[in-house]
Amino acid sequence: EVQILETGGGLVKPGGSLRLSCATSGFNFNDYFMNWVRQAPGKGLEWVAQIRNKNYNYATYYAESLEGRVTISRDDSKSSVYLQVSSLRAEDTAIYYCTMNWEDWGQGVMVTVSS
């Protein structure tokens, strides 16, 4: 059974940073691209970042709205993917989801940016 668990969310002050983690199991992590998607309260889904697998040299892609403030990374030995977000703004307040190939999604982790 595929399991995806995001952690690391919480309340952060504007200008702060945080690192989200996504631990996975139940599939061959090395084979898959991994994505982060976010959803602001009451809003739709917004793609944040993607990291490809080793076969694609771990290439990374980012949403333009976050580029320069976000870094996605992965640790294949831990079947985990990470999202580092800096210079946080109120509009970054959202549930952040980790997804494997759009087939399986975590429950999401809430990030609230507020003073």
Added chain:
Amino acid sequence: DVVLTQTPPTLLATIGQSVSISCRSSQSLLHSNGNTYLNWLLQRTGQSPQPLIYLVSKLESGVPNRFSGSGSGTDFTLKISGVEAEDLGVYYCMQFTHYPLTFGSGTKLEIK
């Protein structure tokens, strides 16, 4: 960026009714490798999105066959043949042919 326009934004249906949701793309979603990376997702209230359809028309494992997807190029449709109560929620189309990856704005299905 590729803009996905979903219509209608809200759909009110009775149990057993067949409904369709349209997803129109601002540019062709046909990839140079011949695949069209257009998926449909359902997000029930308070839950994570779940996959329904991938590559335009392929049904995800475990998804009832009352769901079907069709289309090509820039015009795509999700059809539910006989809505059931468990189908309520917000439906999203999404594309990953072009970066940045994008989602439609969603269609909320409500049951009368």
